Amino acid sequence: MLMPLARTLTPDSDGVVQAAELLRAGRLVAFPTETVYGLGADARDGAAVAAIYAAKGRPSFNPLIVHVADMARARTIARFDDTALRLAQAFWPGPLTLVLPLTPDHDIASLVTAGLDTVALRVPGHPLAQTLLRAFDGPVAAPSANPSGRISPTRAAHVLAGLGDQIEAVLDGGACAVGLESTIVGGAPTALLRAGGVPTEEIEAIIGPLAAAGSQITAPGQLAAHYAPRVPLRLNATRATDGEVFVGFGPGDCDLNLSATGDMRDAAAQLFDTLHALDALGKPAAIAPIPDTGLGRAINDRLRRASVR
Secondary structure (H helix, E strand, O other): OOOOOEEEEEOOOHHHHHHHHHHOOOOEEEEEEOOOOOEEEEOHHHHHHHHHHHHHHOOOOOOOOEOOOOHHHHHEEOOOOHHHHHHHHHHHHEEEEEEEEEEOOOOOOOOOOOOEEEEEEOOOOOOHHHHHHHOOOOOOOOOOOOOOOOOOOOOOOHHHHHOOOOOOOEEEEOOOOOOOOOEEEEOOOOOOEEEOOOHHHHHHHHOOOEEOOOOOOOOOOOOOOEEEEEOOOEOOOOOOOOOOOOEEOOOOOOEEOOOOOOHHHHHHHHOOOHHHHHHHHHOEEEEEOOOOOOHHHHHHHHHHHHOOO
């Protein structure tokens, strides 16, 4: 039996207290981060984590990111080498996820890590996410709050449209500022596992060149088909053909535009909103080329995965 439509909680002390109480009770609560909305559950509660997989229709071999309030909590869960410490000091709180070895006495449910001996950890920078994590006072497993493989949500309305009858509540913090999921790095040597909200160049300026990821799924967001709208996408297009919606980047005629000024941060923030708009239009889309540098790498990664059929 489906649940009633999720409650919308206000971004104030009352809303945060209610969200934290629901998490303690093993319920699912969506909440905003600077990247996208996350679908949160107590990362120590195997039944609550299983409910995430069920709500999303997510494959159980696809691990989840654990969100914590600060470095002190992170170090109770994972072991940090010198490279990980430098990255955490440079980019936390923020849109960087580190895949690290679990500590022997961690309390994370095995379903979170898909049975691996590593965990994906992040300290989000969104003030409402920080307030919720401190009120809950524990680790929160939180993939993006959308059905598996569909478009990630950057607004509470997106969460309600995709999972509104599958979860308990959504804490409404408005639009997400970054609009792309976090960058994920991990392994030895340190590899780029998913491009995201921290450009690769900024990471490599701290620790040197990143290695290429292997074929094994060790972190979220590595499935070939992901972030997909219901309409076909044609990438690197210079114009639309009959029946297509043209999505531009930079100045020029188009139906929708990721950034009329060609600003990569604007394009990242608008990407999932634009994909949701394409879903609403119900027409195939042609997407203009996006420079494959900085945040453009992450944008192109999401577009490639969204175009897989």
